[in-house]
Amino acid sequence: MLRVLFLGVLAPAGLGLPAPLQPRPLSSQCIERDCFALFQGPATFLAASQACERLQGHLMTVRSSVAAEVISLLLSGGGLRLWIGLQLPPGCGDPGHHGPLRGFQWVTGDNRTSYSKWARPHSDGAPLCGPLCVAISAAGDPAPMEPAWEEQQCGAEADGFLCELHYAASCRPLAVEPGAAAAGVAVTYSTPFGDRGADFQALPVGSSAAVAPLGLELECAAPPGEAEGRWVRETPGAWACSVESGGCQHGCNESAGESRCLCPAEAPLQADGRSCAEPAQHPCHQLCQQFCVPGPPDAPTNYTCMCATGYRLAADQHQCEDVDDCMQVPSPCPQNCVNEQGSFRCNCYPGYEQQDGECVELQDPCFGNKCEYECQPVGRSEHRCVCAEGFVPVPHDPNRCQMFCNRTSCPADCDPNNPESCRCPDGYILDESSMCTDIDECSSDLCSGECRNLPGSYECVCGPNSVLAGQIATDCDPIKVGGDRTEERTEDGGSGEPPGSPPPGGATPRPPPAEPLHSGVLVGISIASLSLVVALLALLCHLRKKQGASLAEPEYKCGAPGKEAVLRREGAERTPQRL
Helix, strand or coil: CHHHHHHHHCCHHHHCCCCCCCCCCCEEEEECCEEEEEEEEEECHHHHHHHHHHCCCEECCCCCHHHHHHHHHHHCCCCCEEEEEEEEEEEEECHHHCHHHCCCEECCCCCCCCCCCECCCCCCCCCEEEEEEEEEECCCCCCCCCCEEEEECCCCCEEEEEEEEECCCEECCCCECHHHHHCCCEEEEECCCCCEECCCCCEECCCEEEEECCCEEEEEECCCCCCECEEECCCCCCCCCCEHHHHCCCEEEEECCEEEEECCCCCCECCCCCCECCCCCCHHHHCCCCEEEECCCCCCCCEEEECCCCEEECCCCCCEEECCHHHCCCCCCCCEEEEECCEEEEECCCCEEEECCEEEECCCCCCCCCCCCEEEEECCCEEEEECCCCEEEECCEEEEEEECCCCCEEECEEECCEEEEEECCCCEEECCCCEEEECCHHHHCCCCCEEEEECCEEEEECCCCCCCCCCEECCCCCEECCCCCEECCCCCCCCCCCCCCCCCCCCCCCCCCCCCCCHHHHHHHHHHHHHHHHHHHHHHHHHHHHHHCCCCCCHHHHCCHHHHHHHHHHHHHCCCCCC
């Protein structure tokens, strides 16, 4: 019957496929109760869909990357173009409003998906008109690519198609003991959708297994409503214990060349010779709420009811009631006890945690801290130091705080006992209102190029005539220190960035290395020192001349010598003669 079905599915009149003696998929994969099969041969979308329906399935839906990986395994590197179950109904629509499927729908009638892999992006604004169908292709050079989706005319013929089939239950491959496999025992499986082979991860119900050379034929079957099937046969009794434990539910015993199934005590073997019936129970199991202990064989009507730990027999000696463990003396918990059905739970008071059954007081993570301002707990065991407003932690000593301001003005840090004692961050100056105002370094012509004032600092954009043309620095005319190397003159202008922030280049600032003084620098220092000595000597001469002069003489006494003589004669003529 199965062969007739496949001949009907893949007949040349229906699909244009050749009709081999044993029609079967090119490849297949089964994952639990879902199977996927690849059929090769020219077929239109309609013919391919009908072929899958005759197998009680449908064209494959690719809703996730897992399904795409299954397709890659089925293709095994072949560059085939295959139909999948995705189609666009007749009519035109805007693909921008139809999500990842562009308005296409699965043959199951929905458009749910978390995956799409279109070969070409659709042009914006252009309407997409159906009917269209989707084929996948993994062709690539030199290696096949991930299967991509392409819109095709539904009447065109593809190289084959992919079917998806769902089953109510599945069986695992037969378990064969290593010794039997070494002796040449091999299993060949046949699936309901026509695939045959020895390598399957799961077999759907209706699959058959042929075990050679034992001549054993088994079938995968499952009771209604169960998802896990079992290998069975119509003939009752166990088969070879080396294959699936002879099909026995409990145990298999093989002696004198004959296999026999075993069942637990008081559990009789059923008619199939492989299943075990439920053991007969004493009537007391229906009378006791939890456990029943039957009496001796000579007194079959005697029994005793028992209860699990945490319960005790009620007054009727059949029911079980909870024991309040928290009422025990002493209490089973070190602090707080919470009773539960058949058990209890121990809790600790706030500020305590349970360790090895004991409640241990939580230690304050800020206990014994060295924070200069305030300690803040982080979790149960860590802490961090925080600073007051206007202060930040010192980068290399986070326990201490230092002043910081990133605005043009900030309140000064004043001593509450001495308001006149105030201080400001570097790069700021104290005004009369106890405010720290940013110093505008750009007003002092510190830059030969463009100057940018920053809170607490400044920066220069060096001009084209500078050695550092186009760079940002605090001095565009660095001092030559030998060779082609230069050293930038720096000024203590404070900082507008939080302590510890890296410079714009990302490098950590380091103190400049000690360099020997250039000979030109030494000459300049000598000339400056000599000029200072000359100026001091001139000042000393002027002071001594001034001290020796008469207090009555006018201040213009130090004028030219000629002018001084004329003035003295005129003074003598005007002086009256004494009688």
